[in-house]
Amino acid sequence: MAQRNPQRRVAGRDGLLEWGTLTFATPILANTAIPYFETTAAQPGPRLAVIAGMHPNEVSSMEAALRLSRMLTGSIEKGSAVILPVLNVPGLYAHADTICPVDGKNINFSFPGSPEGTFSEALADAVLNHWSIGADLVVDLHGGDLREDVAKFVMCQLTGDPEFDAKTRRFARCYDADLIVEFSATETENIGRAVNVLPKLGRFAVMSEAGANGRIDEESVAFHLNGVLDMARELGLIGGPKAAKGRSNRIVDGYQKILSPATGRFYRDVRVNDRVEKGQRLAFITDIYGAALVELHSPITGRVVMTVTHAIVEAGDMVFGVGAVIGE
């Protein structure tokens, strides 16, 4: 069970905003308190669940989650929204890059999790099977860890059920994205996130990525915020017209993770959202003396979904994500 421990309740123009901490009955989570906001309209209706800070340096998405709680409280017409502005609390002040420092695992790839598992696996289970139960849509906000840049993109998981997938696609298109990653129902490599697992349980989920290098940038904050607000409109929580769209919103059928084959200095030829041809050089790596070690070439024609921005890499680091655009 997820237990709410409210600290404050404030009446907004249209809704009630409450915040405090969540605690869980799972033994390994006993000393963990996760901050939450909950906005409730006077009129019952749909429920939106928003997660941020699974990667606690991804600050543009976390800033969007923070602002969202206030904005929804000023405009909610029916239903409720619950927001976790920092899920990876143990990693927050440690500035943990990608992982949760309690067990060294990446929470993002620990779903569906297990109450008997490690800390990250138990937290994933608590989020999936307790906190978000009853939500009509779960949204997971990411992007821009300390050493990475990402395209402004959305991820969703298709199931093969045309009606379910059409609704998922409607949610995903609420963002104004460079790229929309639609994982096919048969995807077996790029899996393990909440957004991959929830649709297979018959629950709607969308994940968004925007940001770079652990810095808040207003364009990325707006990308996340406007996307979630338009999904709140799609659900019927709030009214008003949807935001105008200006980006290309290209559809990508999953993406390939390209790992560094060597340790050394990393020199990139391409940036996020660039189109790359199969075989095109993406980067080269030298040793610490500057002697050439290896070149990285794109395995496919597609668009750059993410890239490492740091000039030093280790063998095995994911340094690019490249996705093939449907029809391009």
Ligand SMILES: [Zn+2]
């Ligand atoms: Zn992330």
